[in-house]
Amino acid sequence: xxxxxxxxxxxxxxxxxxxxxxxxxxxxxxxxxxxxxxxxxxxxxxxxxxxxxxxxxxxxxxxxxx
Amino acid sequence: xxxxxxxxxxxxxxxxxxxxxxxxxxxxxxxxxxxxxxxxxxxxxxxxxxxxxxxxxxxxxxxxxxxxxxxxxxxxxxxxxxxxxxxxxxxxxxxxxxxxxxxxxxxxxxxxxxxxxxxxxxxxxxxxxxxxxxxxxxxxxxxxxxxxxxxxxxxxxxxxxxxxxxxxxxxxxxxxxxxxxxxxxxxxxxxxxxxxxxxxxxxxxxxxxxxxxxxxxxxxxxxxxxxxxxxxxxxxxxxxxxxxxxxxxxxxxxxxxxxxxxxxxxxxxxxxxxxxxxxxxxxxxxxxxxxxxxxxxxxxxxxxxxxxxxxxxxxxxxxxxxxxxxxxxxxxxxxxxxxxxxxxxxxxxxxxxxxxxxxxxxxxxxxxxxxxxxxxxxxxxxxxxxxxxxxxxxxxxxxxxxxxxxxxxxxxxxxxxxxxxxxxxxxxxxxxxxxxxxxxxxxxxxxxxxxxxxxxxxxxxxxxxxxxxxxxxxxxxxxxxxxxxxxxxxxxxxxxxxxxxxxxxxxxxxxxxxxxxxxxxxxxx
Numbered sequence: 224x225x226x227x228x229x230x231x232x233x234x235x236x237x238x239x240x241x242x243x244x245x246x247x248x249x250x251x252x253x254x255x256x257x258x259x260x261x262x263x264x265x266x267x268x269x270x271x272x273x274x275x276x277x278x279x280x281x282x283x284x285x286x287x288x289x
Numbered sequence: 290x291x292x293x294x295x296x297x298x299x300x301x302x303x304x305x306x307x308x309x310x311x312x313x314x315x316x317x318x319x320x321x322x323x324x325x326x327x328x329x330x331x332x333x334x335x336x337x338x339x340x341x342x343x344x345x346x347x348x349x350x351x352x353x354x355x356x357x358x359x360x361x362x363x364x365x366x367x368x369x370x371x372x373x374x375x376x377x378x379x380x381x382x383x384x385x386x387x388x389x390x391x392x393x394x395x396x397x398x399x400x401x402x403x404x405x406x407x408x409x410x411x412x413x414x415x416x417x418x419x420x421x422x423x424x425x426x427x428x429x430x431x432x433x434x435x436x437x438x439x440x441x442x443x444x445x446x447x448x449x450x451x452x453x454x455x456x457x458x459x460x461x462x463x464x465x466x467x468x469x470x471x472x473x474x475x476x477x478x479x480x481x482x483x484x485x486x487x488x489x490x491x492x493x494x495x496x497x498x499x500x501x502x503x504x505x506x507x508x509x510x511x512x513x514x515x516x517x518x519x520x521x522x523x524x525x526x527x528x529x530x531x532x533x534x535x536x537x538x539x540x541x542x543x544x545x546x547x548x549x550x551x552x553x554x555x556x557x558x559x560x561x562x563x564x565x566x567x568x569x570x571x572x573x574x575x576x577x578x579x580x581x582x583x584x585x586x587x588x589x590x591x592x593x594x595x596x597x598x599x600x601x602x603x604x605x606x607x608x609x610x611x612x613x614x615x616x617x618x619x620x621x622x623x624x625x626x627x628x629x630x631x632x633x634x635x636x637x638x639x640x641x642x643x644x645x646x647x648x649x650x651x652x653x654x655x656x657x658x659x660x661x662x663x664x665x666x667x668x669x670x671x672x673x674x675x676x677x678x679x680x681x682x683x684x685x686x687x688x689x690x691x692x693x694x695x696x697x698x699x700x701x702x703x704x705x706x707x708x709x710x711x712x713x714x715x716x717x718x719x720x721x722x723x724x725x726x727x728x729x730x731x732x733x734x735x736x737x738x739x740x741x742x743x744x745x746x747x748x749x750x751x752x753x754x755x756x757x758x759x760x761x762x763x764x765x766x767x768x769x770x771x772x773x774x775x776x777x778x779x780x781x782x783x784x785x786x787x788x789x790x791x792x793x794x795x796x797x798x799x800x801x802x803x804x805x806x807x808x809x810x811x812x813x814x
Contacts, residue, residue, distance in 0.1 A: 244765050246619055248627035252771035254637050259497050259753040261644030263746055264730050266504075269715050 294325040294362035294393075297349055298332040299370045300693070307366060308692040309334055310676050311685075316364045319395045328360050334700070341377055350381075353388050361389065367396035368412045373420035382409075435524045438553040439467040446514050447507070448472060448479030448557055463690070470517070470554040479511075480557045483518055487562040489569070491589065493749030502648060505749065512570055513541065515563035516549060520556030524548040544571075586621045586744050590751060591758045599760060613762045620767070621744070624758060627769050628751075629735040638724035638731070645727070646719055653713040661706040668699040 254260075296316040298309050309332055320327050331345040341347065352358055363385065365371055371392075372378040385392045431441045445451045449470040458465040478501060485495040492508050495501075503511075516523045525548045526541055544567075585601030592598050599607040601617060608614040631637070672695045679685035679692065738744050756770040 246615075246623040246760075246765050246767055248623045248767040248769050250627055250631050250769045250771065252773060253634075254628070254631050254754050254771055255640075256497070256753045256772045257637070257641045258500070258644045258648065259493070259749045260632075261641050262502050262648050263750055264641065264727065264734070265645050265648050265715075265719065267730070267734070268718065269711075 291361050292325050293328045293360040294320055294364050295349070295352075295360050296320075296327055296330045297346070297363055297365045297370055298330060299336055299343065299346070300334055300696075301337050308672075308676075308689060308696050310672055310696065311679060311689050311692055312366045312370070314676055314680065315366055315395050319364055319393070323393070325362055325364070327364070334696075337373075341372065346371075350384065353384060353390060358388075358390075361391065363390055363392045365392070365394055367394050368409060369416040369419070373416045378416070431524065432548065434467065435522050435548060435550050438469070438522065438550060440469060441522065441524045445470055445473075446517055447503070447511055448476045448518070449554070472555055472557065476557055479518065483512070483515065483558045483566060484562060486512060486569070487558070487565040491752060493752040496749060497753035505745075509570075512566050515558070515566040516547075518557045519560050519563035520552050520554055522550045522553040524550075585617060586747060586751065587617075587624060587758055590755055591620065591760055594759050594761055607760075609762055615760070615762075615765065620760060622739070623767060624769060625735070625738060625744075625747070628754070629731060631769075631771075632731050633728055635724050635728075638727040641727045641731075642722050642724055645722055649712075649716055649719055653709050653716060655713075658706065658709050658713065661702055661709065664702050665699060665706065668695055668702065671695055672699065 296313065298312045298316070300307060300309050300312070313330070317327060319325075331349040333343040333345045336343040336346075341350075349363070353363075368378055371381050382392060435441050440451065450473040451468040452471045453466045453468050455464045456467050478499060481499055482495055482501065482503075485498075486492070492505065496503060496505075513526075514523070525546060528540060528542050585607070587599075587607070588601050589598070591607060593609055597609055599609045602608045602614065605617050606614040607617050607620055632641075672692055675688055675692050675695065679688040682688060738747060754771060756772045758770065759766075759768045761767070
């Protein structure tokens with residue numbers, strides 16, 4: 224949701240005299256089919272691993288101290 | 290002026306271009322005859338010289354202007370290494386003059402300054418002419434290739450591989466090879482995926498159902514190639530690009546401009562299926578907005594206890610029937626909080642850890658890596674020897690082309706080696722993951738997703754994990770029904786799940802009138 228719209232909605236719900244009902248979620252059963260979740264977590268780990276700078280083929284031939 | 294120099298090396302994809310190794314050797318020879326010491330090199334492998342968007346060239350420009358630069362000469366093979374556009378070459382030369390750096394070309398003979406200016410101008414004009422004419426010739430050649438049913442270049446799309454054929458022609462002593470697409474070992478999976486897409490099923494749902502781990506970001510491009518999957522070669526599809534983005538502002542040209550050569554290779558889907566996929570993409574493109582991308586996480590899953598679907602509207606609300614709506618973020622956040630609470634459990638985390646190990650590809654064989662490392666060393670040795678041979682020949686061009694081929698092969702092997710090493714590292718890392726790490730990762734994911742604008746990454750997760758979510762419009766009681774085991778085929782949703790449909794639904798909704806917001810919230814809250 225657009226942040227401005229969200230702010231409007233929250234202000235609307237905070238208005239005096241306004242009856243706000245919370246959304247309460249109950250679950251039926253347990254999380255079983257987790258392979259997509261596993262793939263997502265795996266992809267996030269691998270993305271972090273891949274954040275190593277790449278060698279772009281250019282290298283300095285100068286000694287390190289220079 | 291000191292005697293310290295750097296070399297700039299560039300080679301393009303062009304088969305007749307000079308290889309990096311050959312350029313390096315030539316410039317080292319030049320340096321020794323001029324009594325210069327080469328202290329660094331800047332190399333752009335496989336980069337075109339038509340613009341300055343080359344990593345090493347950009348670094349060279351930066352270093353050229355940097356204070357305390359430890360060199361005062363730049364060596365390059367010829368003016369074309371710097372740029373094939375006259376304007377770019379001139380600007381670069383001016384920058385060198387300003388910085389007090391001397392630019393020396395190996396292929397430009399020493400002469401008096403007036404003759405040098407004339408020579409350089411002629412060379413630069415020729416470079417630009419070469420670049421423009423080779424592009425024109427290349428495009429004409431590609432068009433002719435397509436007409437003859439050959440691939441116009443580029444990688445094979447997923448589900449196909451390239452099969453090379455000798456055309457019988459010989460160019461520069463080498464047989465001319467052209468490629469065609471042939472189905473590979475995952476072609477049947479691609480067919481199943483595309484058929485399901487043509488039937489309107491959601492991407493994430495198909496991936497989960499078929500157990501595919503394809504990157505979600507690769508699917509849009511794959512679907513745009515629907516005609517290729519129907520057995521036709523399509524060319525002139527992408528708009529011309531400049532400076533990293535399309536000149537026209539859209540990635541693809543209108544369909545009327547595509548060049549299509551029919552029945553050039555084996556089809557994986559029918560024409561009708563391809564047209565259905567393209568029609569969906571066109572509709573999606575017409576109605577796609579930022580709101581579509583960021584909101585409505587639960588569309589397709591969210592329904593009333595009576596089974597009526599809640600749909601996302603154009604203002605960030607889920608809506609059912611007339612006037613009944615609830616702010617999407619409220620439902621999304623409540624459902625995600627419940628889901629993450631349910632996942633934060635030792636047994637579930639152990640199940641996720643196991644699934645992560647299973648999701649990895651086959652373990653990488655260390656012998657394969659050792660074999661590839663040996664191959665890289667062998668190719669490097671062969672390249673060195675071939676360059677030596679070229680140095681002793683009067684006409685080294687054919688041998689240098691062989692060097693370019695070997696370098697290209699070595700680059701391919703190095704790339705594959707890197708990929709295998711990454712896979713091996715990932716496999717070793719995943720072996721150490723237990724329930725505690727999974728729970729920590731889930732908590733991080735939860736934090737990132739709380740209040741986030743874009744939760745698209747969670748869509749496939751929800752599609753697989755959750756059977757349906759019931760939200761009562763009168764009481765706002767919400768029940769999250771998990772799937773019992775895996776994803777059953779019977780649970781496949783119809784067209785109401787597809788993003789195309791909900792985008793279309795957004796179009797037919799009446800616009801919000803003044804005061805409607807209060808009424809909508811009033812009913813829902």
